[in-house]
């Protein structure tokens with residue numbers, strides 16, 4: 161039996177944590193690819209984690225490189241290559257610069273890892289994952305965007321913080337694009353099966369929904385020189401692990417909708433079944449008229465950004 165191989169394209173803030181989590185969970189050998197200027201840094205991060213392995217006995221190998229041929233044979237490719245937000249920026253402000261980067265990355269992934277499962281993270285997420293899909297020509301089940309996992313994790317965290325109950329028992333879902341128009345669904349949120357409106361007032365729930373929508377920006381403001389990286393990295397590795405271990409987890413993800421939720425031809429956050437077949441299925445829930453309107457609103461924002469990509 162050979163080990164799985166995980167390629168991390170982009171070895172910045174998120175990429176470094178991804179490498180550490182992959183090692184801690186022994187998910188597979190890791191290669192981190194970044195631009196030539198940053199090669200020393202990613203080699204350094206890989207070597208640093210190589211030297212951390214003996215303490216807990218993580219038997220995997222890590223390498224840093226600026227040579228895309230190193231990703232050959234990867235089972236999973238995770239793309240964080242690009243520029244993050246700074247205070248005052250929207251995710252859409254990153255489009256021009258990150259579009260150039262994703263074009264280059266997509267061509268290399270297509271060339272060297274054509275059979276991989278690809279998780280795109282670079283912002284603006286819904287438009288960048290669409291661009292990757294178009295340029296790579298990958299099948300739709302092999303390309304997914306990570307955003308819903310993070311947004312839902314934030315929603316869960318805030319519910320746990322407000323109720324004082326375990327994060328483990330909070331279950332909920334956030335639909336839509338990765339931005340302030342995202343659609344958290346408090347109607348479906350529960351703690352241990354108990355609907356949250358039995359545990360929290362409407363005012364508290366409204367505040368949690370609002371904080372979830374703005375959670376990324378809250379962290380960008382606090383960090384002052386980049387965006388969140390711990391919670392995105394953990395969320396991403398849940399998706400990678402679901403694929404590598406065929407767990408068939410239901411994880412809100414930016415998946416290509418072809419009729420689901422009345423959406424056709426766009427990647428947007430929906431509950432996706434992730435297993436050995438990649439995105440195996442999109443699960444649909446009945447939405448209220450108000451929720452449908454919110455989903456339509458967030459779809460229009462995604463459509464506008466996708467149009468701007470010109471792909």
Ligand code: A3D
Nearest residue numbers: 170172173174194195240241242243244281282283285392
């Ligand atoms: P950062 O620490 O700047 O790392 C990005 C890395 O990408 C840097 O090391 C760059 O050198 C590298 N890079 C640039 N061009 C290329 C290229 N052509 N090939 C390989 N590597 C390249 O950023 P970060 O890790 O904090 O964030 C990475 C991306 O994820 C940004 O676009 C963020 O906006 C985005 N992000 C998305 C979410 C979502 O939930 C969707 C959350 C957090 C961050």
